[in-house]
Amino acid sequence: MQRLSLYLRRLEHLAQEGVSTVSSRNLAGQLGTTAAQVRRDLAYFGQFGKAGVGYKVEELAAQLRRILGTDRTHNVILVGVGHLGRALLRYKGFRSRGFEFVGAFDIARSKIGKTFGSVTVRNLQEVGRLVKQHDVRLAVIATPAEAAQDVADMLCKVGISGILNFAPTTLIVGDGVTVGPVDLAGALEQLSFQTYHAPMS
Amino acid sequence: MQRLSLYLRRLEHLAQEGVSTVSSRNLAGQLGTTAAQVRRDLAYFGQFGKAGVGYKVEELAAQLRRILGTDRTHNVILVGVGHLGRALLRYKGFRSRGFEFVGAFDIARSKIGKTFGSVTVRNLQEVGRLVKQHDVRLAVIATPAEAAQDVADMLCKVGISGILNFAPTTLIVGDGVTVGPVDLAGALEQLSFQTYHAPMS
Numbered sequence: 578m579q580r581l582s583l584y585l586r587r588l589e590h591l592a593q594e595g596v597s598t599v600s601s602r603n604l605a606g607q608l609g610t611t612a613a614q615v616r617r618d619l620a621y622f623g624q625f626g627k628a629g630v631g632y633k634v635e636e637l638a639a640q641l642r643r644i645l646g647t648d649r650t651h652n653v654i655l656v657g658v659g660h661l662g663r664a665l666l667r668y669k670g671f672r673s674r675g676f677e678f679v680g681a682f683d684i685a686r687s688k689i690g691k692t693f694g695s696v697t698v699r700n701l702q703e704v705g706r707l708v709k710q711h712d713v714r715l716a717v718i719a720t721p722a723e724a725a726q727d728v729a730d731m732l733c734k735v736g737i738s739g740i741l742n743f744a745p746t747t748l749i750v751g752d753g754v755t756v757g758p759v760d761l762a763g764a765l766e767q768l769s770f771q772t773y774h775a776p777m778s
Numbered sequence: 779m780q781r782l783s784l785y786l787r788r789l790e791h792l793a794q795e796g797v798s799t800v801s802s803r804n805l806a807g808q809l810g811t812t813a814a815q816v817r818r819d820l821a822y823f824g825q826f827g828k829a830g831v832g833y834k835v836e837e838l839a840a841q842l843r844r845i846l847g848t849d850r851t852h853n854v855i856l857v858g859v860g861h862l863g864r865a866l867l868r869y870k871g872f873r874s875r876g877f878e879f880v881g882a883f884d885i886a887r888s889k890i891g892k893t894f895g896s897v898t899v900r901n902l903q904e905v906g907r908l909v910k911q912h913d914v915r916l917a918v919i920a921t922p923a924e925a926a927q928d929v930a931d932m933l934c935k936v937g938i939s940g941i942l943n944f945a946p947t948t949l950i951v952g953d954g955v956t957v958g959p960v961d962l963a964g965a966l967e968q969l970s971f972q973t974y975h976a977p978m979s
Contacts, residue, residue: 578971582964590948645967646974653966664865670946674844674963676970691976703817715966722879739973741966745871747791747808751924757969758932761866761960762875765854765916765942766846768958769877772940775845 580618581641583608588638615703639653647675652713654680656728657720658688658698661743666694678716680707701728701758705735714737722746729756782820782842784809788891789839801832848876853914855881855938857890858921859899862944866920867895877916881908902929906936916940923947930957 587607591599597737602612616626617638622644624631642648652678655662665671666678682701683689691698699707707713716737718725725744732740733754741757742748748756784933788808792800802820803813817827820838823845827833828960843849854877857865866872867879883902884890901909907913917938919926926945933941942958943949951955 579964581971584963584968585967586946586964592833615790626824639873644971646970647967651970660865660868666862667861668962670963671966672907674967676963676966700854713969717966735893739969741969745787745874749786755969757965757972759962759965760783760787760878761869762871763780763787764958764960765877765918766783766875768781768787768940768956769847769852769916770782770845771956771958778971 578608580608580614582617582647584618585638585641585645587643588634591634592638597634598631599634599637602625603631610763639767642675646718648674650675650677651715652677652679652711653717654678654682654695654704654708655719656682656701656704656732657718657724658685658691658693659719659721660685662717662719663693665717666696679691679703679713679747681709683726701731704706705730708737713737715741715742718748719743781809781811781815782846785819786839786842786846787817789835789842791836798835799832801840802827804832812896814891839893843876851876851878853878853880853912853915854916854918854919855883855903855905855908855914856877856918857883857905857933858919858927858945859884859892859894859921860922860926861884864894864919866918866944867897869882881905891941902932905932909936914938916930916942918942918944919949920944948951 584604587604601615605612605615606712609691619762624637624640655666655678658681666681679699680694680698682704683698688698689700716732718728718740721730722744725746729740729748729750733750739752743759750756785804802816806813806816825838825841826905856867856879859882867882877899881903882897882899883901885902890897890901917933919929919941921929923945926947927949930941930949930951934951939954945958951957
């Protein structure tokens with residue numbers, strides 16, 4: 578799954594550069610995997626490159642978009658409109674990949690009614706109504722760690738089934754709900770580890 | 779590596795809650811891995827839990843911090859002080875894990891001289907001097923996609939060896955430099971895939 582997402586990103590980059598076909602070896606090389614792995618991954622979805630020609634960039638990208646569900650727009654809500662939340666509301670990468678924020682929620686009166694990006698902040702108590710109205714399944718949590726579990730419970734109750742969690746805490750959710758943890762400090766930690774411990778070259 | 783970081787996060791949470799020992803099974807269960815995997819991972823670093831007792835939470839956390847290099851402070855710089863960059867400068871999770879922003883850089887005159895979090899934005903041309911002065915090895919790139927490769931080239935030249943990249947593009951760097959890509963839209967894409975394609979439960 579993560580690899581499909583990487584393939585798509587790479588293919589979109591190649592398409593922008595006017596490249597029309599790409600070999601599995603070329604795709605693999607730029608993503609740190611192997612040509613055999615690329616062929617296995619894509620064959621699983623019924624896509625086969627032509628020997629000596631490779632994959633058609635646009636066609637494969639379109640198919641991956643379908644598989645990943647990014648060929649249509651997904652409604653997303655955000656809870657927690659602090660600095661990070663505001664930055665996420667304005668982050669262009671989401672919209673270009675088919676995700677549209679249709680609501681933002683906070684509990685601070687000073688924030689309710691303000692607009693960031695194209696979204697106006699509402700009282701968290703209204704979340705259930707908006708989720709139903711816009712058939713929202715995905716939510717982003719960008720609250721402080723202390724508030725995140727309560728927010729997750731609330732989101733599960735109103736029918737959210739996927740949560741991208743930026744709060745630095747582990748969320749516990751019921752069956753049928755998926756949490757994608759985004760651990761920004763962990764990412765820096767891993768990089769630091771590789772930088773300081775890797776053999777010098 | 780990623781698992782070590784998750785173990786540490788979990789252990790810190792347990793320590794906060796006053797838990798003094800934890801079994802490999804318990805650690806594994808909360809992180810979606812197996813007890814055998816936890817024991818293998820930790821044994822690799824010479825840490826062995828006691829049968830029937832488990833691991834000492836504080837002791838194991840301290841050792842993981844040493845291994846991960848988070849027992850000391852690492853200086854970090856940020857390039858690209860847009861909405862996301864500003865949110866990252868203020869993100870508390872970095873400092874609590876031992877990362878300290880010692881500089882922020884942009885090319886927009888309107889931003890230079892302004893302070894976000896505890897850091898004042900400087901002209902990108904001064905980056906080399908600051909990197910030397912503070913012995914900085916880690917950088918965060920939060921520029922638009924178009925600018926990221928030029929910035930990465932510049933950072934490599936002044937001696938940065940680890941780059942956490944938030945710009946939605948793939949960076950090419952020389953040997954001895956590691957890039958940690960943070961693909962926010964990709965994370966949402968994967969979550970969306972799991973949410974829409976997973977068997978309902």
